[in-house]
Amino acid sequence: MSFDINVILDNWHYFAIGLGKTILICCISLPIGFALGALLALIRLRGGRVLNGIALAYIEIIRNIPFLVQVFLLFFALPFAGIRLSPMTAGIIALSSYAAAYFSEIVRGGIVSIAKGQGEAARALGLTYTQTFWKVLFPQIVGYVLPASTNLTITLIKESAALSIITVGELTYMAQDVIGRTYAPAEVFALLALLYWGLTAFLAALASRLETYLQPYRGLTRSASPQPARPQ
């Protein structure tokens, strides 16, 4: 079988729409996931025993059940509770709640990793609270949180491909749609892989730039791996 580039050229707008939707889904889920994750982290650090237990249970459940099963559960369970959601909304909810569990561990790790003495030392040197936060604590938290968040973001992009199974019209779904009409799986899946690869590589490069920008004094801090991590 030969490789027919025309399949791609004739259907480029389907891929463009799919890529746009994949990016849109991630752009919505990411901030929601981060906000919920930060909240969960605070509960785990400052909440009472009951709240802490609930937060921990949530995190363990999300981390020990495969993403696809979570997606199916959400997609099929909510209609039974009388809530009708479009696949897109269900997908965004699934991705956000998944991201929240992992973000909470990242944020918690970032806060815990800074020794208490850092804040006390800054105060002893006469820095104000604002100065202490922005000049001393923040750069260190960023040094921990940013690389881990980059990896998680890339994981989310990759996991979002699974949403095609519940017919969310993102990149993978659109690619399958094109195959359904052209019967050219090799060409389409090759392009699909290249698009994801480009997207994740671009993000990794962007994040490593951002990291150098936000952390002018990085000596002992961890640097972002130039490569995306494994889906958790």
Add this chain to the structure above:
Amino acid sequence: MLNFSKTLAQFDQFLWGAGVTIVVSLLGALFGMVVGLALVFLRDAKWRPLRWLAHLYISFVRGTPLLVQIFLVYYAFPGLTGIDLAPFTAGVLALSLNSGAFASEIFRAGLSQIPHGQYEAADALGLPRFITWPKIILPQVFRVVLPPLVNEFTLLVKASTLLSVITVVDLTRTAQNIMNTTYRPVEAFLMAAAFYFVILFALSSLTRVLEKRNQEQRR
């Protein structure tokens, strides 16, 4: 509301599905280790194009969704070569190729933790290479590498859910089949979720225990 009677009647099928999930993941992990070892050697190869190839491979595997890799193996590969793969074979192949990239990172990290003095000491004692490697280096590497390898297996169990898409009858596919016969989707997927939780929680606890033991030994 929830009614598990019809779903529980199919308990055997869930057990079978769980078995398939574990077998597929185990095979994927084993062949993945072989691929990973090969990549470790390729990355240190004398000939530069081989090193680039290994880097490109690892970057590709880490930068694309597993679902797309599964599609490439199951749909695109037969289209290009004319070799048809059974879903199970394609699934194991996709998992192995994927896992290999991550296993190679684990092996490299493990090898890099062995101090050079260990090789020198073995040399000074006059030990030949075929004794130094199996008796001195590898046991130390194994201890360092074991917890991340168990973790990698945990991740493979989660990843294997995607094989349900190419009709491998694992735990996820079983839940889908039972949903179709009982018309009880929530119960079916809750059952699958419970099975997964038991397997994955046991595995992640094992990783934690192994990590802790390593830390205590190092003190």
